[in-house]
Amino acid sequence: MHVELKTVIFIRMFSDDIWRAVVGRTRLDYNSSYESEFTVFSFRMVDNKYIFQMSGIKNHSQKRQLLQGIRKLGGVYIGGSVYNESTTHLIVQNALASEKFLAACAGGKWIVTPGFILDSVNQKVWLPEASYELNLTAQTPETPNPLKTWRERVSNGIVSGAFQGWVALIDIDDPASRSVFVRILKAGRAVVFTDWPTSCAVTHVLTKNTSKDKGEKCRIPHYSVSYVAKRLFGHVCSELNWSCNLESFNEEESCEMDIEAAAVIDSSMDVTDDLSQKELENMLKEYIITMEQRQKMLLTVPEFHSYYTPNLPVQIPAVDFSNVQSLVECTFFPQALEEILGSLQPGVMPPALLLQQLMHHALHGDAKPLYLSTFITVLHSILRNNPTWGSPGHTKYFLQILQCPECKGGLWSLLETSFRVCLASKPTCHSLPSPASTELFRLHCNLQEFFLRLFQLELHAASAGRSPGRSRASVLYSTFWNMWEKSTLTSRAVQQLSKLLIKTVLWAFNSTQEWKLGMSVTLQETLCVVVEFWAQEHSPLNSSLVEKGFKDLAEHMAILCQDLHGDVLKELIPALRSARLRMFTVDAIYRNICCSRGLILSSEPLCLLKIVSTYLKALGNLCDRGPVRTLKGPTDRFEINQPSTSSAAHVPGSEAVKDSAGSLGSGRETVPRGYHRVNAAGETLLHRACKKNQVEMLLCILSVPGTDVNIKDHAGWTPLHEACNHGSTECVQALLKHCPNLQLGSQVQGVSPLHDALLNQHTHIAKMLLQSGGSPLLRLRDSEGQTPLDLVSLEPLREELLRCAEEGDKALAAPCLEVQDLPFIETCSCVLSCLFLTYLQEQHVPTYQTPLTPLDLSPAVCRRLIRLRSDELTSTWGDSRAVTLAEDLRTVLSLEQYVSQVSPALRRCHGDQTRLFMQLLDDLQAEGAALISGQSDFDKF
Numbered sequence: 001m002h003v004e005l006k007t008v009i010f011i012r013m014f015s016d017d018i019w020r021a022v023v024g025r026t027r028l029d030y031n032s033s034y035e036s037e038f039t040v041f042s043f044r045m046v047d048n049k050y051i052f053q054m055s056g057i058k059n060h061s062q063k064r065q066l067l068q069g070i071r072k073l074g075g076v077y078i079g080g081s082v083y084n085e086s087t088t089h090l091i092v093q094n095a096l097a098s099e100k101f102l103a104a105c106a107g108g109k110w111i112v113t114p115g116f117i118l119d120s121v122n123q124k125v126w127l128p129e130a131s132y133e134l135n136l137t138a139q140t141p142e143t144p145n146p147l148k149t150w151r152e153r154v155s156n157g158i159v160s161g162a163f164q165g166w167v168a169l170i171d172i173d174d175p176a177s178r179s180v181f182v183r184i185l186k187a188g189r190a191v192v193f194t195d196w197p198t199s200c201a202v203t204h205v206l207t208k209n210t211s212k213d214k215g216e217k218c219r220i221p222h223y224s225v226s227y228v229a230k231r232l233f234g235h236v237c238s239e240l241n242w243s244c245n246l247e248s249f250n251e252e253e254s255c256e257m258d259i260e261a262a263a264v265i266d267s268s269m270d271v272t273d274d275l276s277q278k279e280l281e282n283m284l285k286e287y288i289i290t291m292e293q294r295q296k297m298l299l300t301v302p303e304f305h306s307y308y309t310p311n312l313p314v315q316i317p318a319v320d321f322s323n324v325q326s327l328v329e330c331t332f333f334p335q336a337l338e339e340i341l342g343s344l345q346p347g348v349m350p351p352a353l354l355l356q357q358l359m360h361h362a363l364h365g366d367a368k369p370l371y372l373s374t375f376i377t378v379l380h381s382i383l384r385n386n387p388t389w390g391s392p393g394h395t396k397y398f399l400q401i402l403q404c405p406e407c408k409g410g411l412w413s414l415l416e417t418s419f420r421v422c423l424a425s426k427p428t429c430h431s432l433p434s435p436a437s438t439e440l441f442r443l444h445c446n447l448q449e450f451f452l453r454l455f456q457l458e459l460h461a462a463s464a465g466r467s468p469g470r471s472r473a474s475v476l477y478s479t480f481w482n483m484w485e486k487s488t489l490t491s492r493a494v495q496q497l498s499k500l501l502i503k504t505v506l507w508a509f510n511s512t513q514e515w516k517l518g519m520s521v522t523l524q525e526t527l528c529v530v531v532e533f534w535a536q537e538h539s540p541l542n543s544s545l546v547e548k549g550f551k552d553l554a555e556h557m558a559i560l561c562q563d564l565h566g567d568v569l570k571e572l573i574p575a576l577r578s579a580r581l582r583m584f585t586v587d588a589i590y591r592n593i594c595c596s597r598g599l600i601l602s603s604e605p606l607c608l609l610k611i612v613s614t615y616l617k618a619l620g621n622l623c624d625r626g627p628v629r630t631l632k633g634p635t636d637r638f639e640i641n642q643p644s645t646s647s648a649a650h651v652p653g654s655e656a657v658k659d660s661a662g663s664l665g666s667g668r669e670t671v672p673r674g675y676h677r678v679n680a681a682g683e684t685l686l687h688r689a690c691k692k693n694q695v696e697m698l699l700c701i702l703s704v705p706g707t708d709v710n711i712k713d714h715a716g717w718t719p720l721h722e723a724c725n726h727g728s729t730e731c732v733q734a735l736l737k738h739c740p741n742l743q744l745g746s747q748v749q750g751v752s753p754l755h756d757a758l759l760n761q762h763t764h765i766a767k768m769l770l771q772s773g774g775s776p777l778l779r780l781r782d783s784e785g786q787t788p789l790d791l792v793s794l795e796p797l798r799e800e801l802l803r804c805a806e807e808g809d810k811a812l813a814a815p816c817l818e819v820q821d822l823p824f825i826e827t828c829s830c831v832l833s834c835l836f837l838t839y840l841q842e843q844h845v846p847t848y849q850t851p852l853t854p855l856d857l858s859p860a861v862c863r864r865l866i867r868l869r870s871d872e873l874t875s876t877w878g879d880s881r882a883v884t885l886a887e888d889l890r891t892v893l894s895l896e897q898y899v900s901q902v903s904p905a906l907r908r909c910h911g912d913q914t915r916l917f918m919q920l921l922d923d924l925q926a927e928g929a930a931l932i933s934g935q936s937d938f939d940k941f
Contacts, residue, residue, distance in 0.1 A: 356403075789801065
């Protein structure tokens with residue numbers, strides 16, 4: 001069997017023993033002996049990612065084991081005592097005052113413990129490095145790890161190295177020590193001299209004798225070599241006490257200067273505004289801490305604690321429930337409930353089996369309304385007298401009684417079944433009375449509210465610190481996460497809960513029945529409590545894990561929302577009670593909308609600048625997109641689609657399309673033969689037509705309403721990928737002409753259609769793509785980090801491609817004067833407004849709507865913020881949250897330059913949502929201008 005993986009492999013020598021591979025596409029035969037060849041190629045391919053050095057490991061047996069592991073996994077080891085620039089990973093057991101350690105940190109390389117190699121060997125694959133990265137601040141989790149900070153700054157392109165911008169003179173007499181510091185500084189991308197240069201100005205002089213007379217050059221700041229460590233590790237350096245070690249590199253003599261003296265000498269490097277800059281950072285950090293504490297207090301309800309905190313007696317009385325058991329056996333269920341209700345007191349818990357029998361009667365029998373109401377009262381009374389937080393025994397008890405009496409599938413199975421019964425949706429855990437009576441509906445709604453109250457109480461206890469270290473011994477945690485899912489927010493139960501929420505919003509949409517609306521609110525609050533509880537559990541340990549969890553769940557929910565009508569979407573988004581989840585979900589939805597309409601958005605993290613520049617510009621570009629015709633409704637209906645499933649518009653200007661459009665009214669449709677057939681590789685008729693350059697067949701396929709022009713095969717390739725790969729010029733031209741929602745930036749392992757065209761030397765297709773998509777296509781990177789221009793070696797061709805990109809940019813920048821699809825733009829404006837407001841709330845960006853803000857934004861502070869540079873913030877501030885807030889405040893203060901570039905079509909649009917969004921931007925812009933001038937109403941609230 002032959003399968004087209006379509007991989008063309010270009011290999012070039014990167015160094016003596018390091019190979020870089022750019023993976024395109026070629027054919028492989030499954031019957032051939034490709035497996036061993038591919039294994040060798042895989043090892044070669046990862047060599048450039050895993051190049052190791054070691055430092056401080058003296059045990060020969062351990063070193064031999066590490067070397068064997070590196071070679072077994074296809075890595076490369078570089079020996080010797082000198083740091084090598086090509087190193088990607090340094091293995092150490094602890095922090096060292098060594099050349100390799102300092103140079104690796106300055107160069108932003110991974111510094112990991114031996115466990116990274118040993119565990120990777122056990123798993124037979126390279127594991128993620130993050131959990132093995134050496135942490136210098138493990139004892140103070142609130143302090144950023146400087147090794148991680150420098151690595152992320154270098155990898156994100158913020159700086160090229162820790163000493164970027166330095167022009168350093170090494171004034172050390174000993175040649176060996178001088179060479180060490182030359183290599184360390186060069187690893188951090190400093191310009192280094194060993195003699196006074198005549199061509200450029202020196203910014204730093206590093207010496208071991210700062211009292212040495214320098215004559216006329218004494219005006220140049222002189223620093224002890226200890227400043228190298230202080231620059232890299234900040235205040236953590238004092239805890240490492242490396243001053244002596246650094247002073248005595250390769251020397252026998254001991255050091256005479258202590259760390260305090262070094263700090264005094266090094267302080268002369270600080271520029272005039274560094275002190276105020278530090279004060280500004282501390283002010284923002286204090287503000288963030290205060291706002292986070294306020295936000296956390298919103299999760300607590302003081303009345304809960306007083307009402308659900310029983311006064312336990314010294315000795316819990318023993319209650320005999322044998323009489324109740326007899327009543328149940330005689331089917332006197334109401335009397336049994338009355339007996340239990342009268343026996344309840346703090347510490348008393350009826351037998352779990354007894355309550356299961358009573359629940360079975362409530363769910364399946366012909367119970368009267370009074371019985372159902374009494375049953376819910378009993379559950380609340382048991383919870384009030386026996387709260388679950390801080391008590392594993394009570395938690396286990398509630399997990400036993402709160403499950404389906406027949407299936408015993410746990411609490412989530414019962415809760416899911418309860419929601420599905422109300423929705424008349426299947427499957428349920430087992431067959432239930434159908435149709436459900438009004439009393440049974442009321443029982444399920446009350447049961448859902450009881451579950452919500454239980455979860456709220458546990459969240460309150462976790463937020464108030466009343467169950468320290470025991471959050472995982474809770475009903476909520478046991479319900480939604482098993483032992484294998486504890487580190488991810490998107491567990492199976494949480495995904496099902498989010499799916500039920502969206503289904504319930506659709507079900508209750510436009511309903512006037514109070515119980516339906518109440519059930520929708522219960523689901524919204526339940527999801528909020530669940531995600532906030534998980535965040536409370538993991539935030540103190542790993543904030544990046546929490547952010548990733550929210551983003552993953554947001555992407556999942558965005559996929560579930562892809563086919564929702566705009567009116568439903570306007571109801572659902574504001575209904576997400578968790579601000580953090582709402583922010584990431586709305587962001588994912590908006591990106592999917594833009595991608596489904598053929599817009600390419602940059603991939604930088606979400607920030608206020610991205611919203612008011614990239615996203616706002618994208619909204620203006622969407623104004624000239626007409627309505628999308630689908631099989632699900634009339635032409636004024638639009639879909640919010642996932643990028644991989646977006647529907648193509650009908651083809652204007654094509655005769656085939658005109659015939660098809662005309663045939664819709666007469667009830668006749670022309671569907672090409674094989675339209676619904678998919679081969680073993682997942683390729684549709686559209687894929688095959690583009691591969692063979694069958695342009696007439698392509699136009700015929702596109703004329704079918706609802707055709708997805710961006711459909712992907714099993715490997716992820718779109719029809720446009722196929723046309724670019726095979727040089728089908730006419731098909732590419734037809735797709736660009738007739739498909740306004742064509743996704744030019746779709747990538748498979750980083751390979752975009754433009755990459756495909758250039759890899760296969762189809763330069764004429766590459767030019768057409770750039771003339772249509774502009775320069776954003778040139779910023780796309782493949783899995784090796786290469787842009788399309790990196791694949792072009794001829795300078796004339798590179799210049800020609802850049803000219804084509806400029807033509808595309810000019811075409812895209814042409815202002816749109818009228819909105820072509822008002823309902824669609826109204827939905828997009830609603831989504832963007834919600835994202836804008838939620839971001840301001842979640843990131844604590846103060847506005848005129850933030851009363852009694854503890855942040856002082858005087859005109860002097862505002863002017864100081866405006867003068868700050870982004871690279872200056874990221875390189876000198878240690879708290880990433882303070883950096884983000886400072887960047888957002890700078891955006892608020894300079895909002896005019898972005899608002900002034902709003903598309904004329906948006907300004908002239910009369911839709912309510914669009915006008916509201918424009919007003920929000922204008923208000924925030926006016927507030928920023930008032931802050932600078934000192935005329936803000938900030939302090940009047």
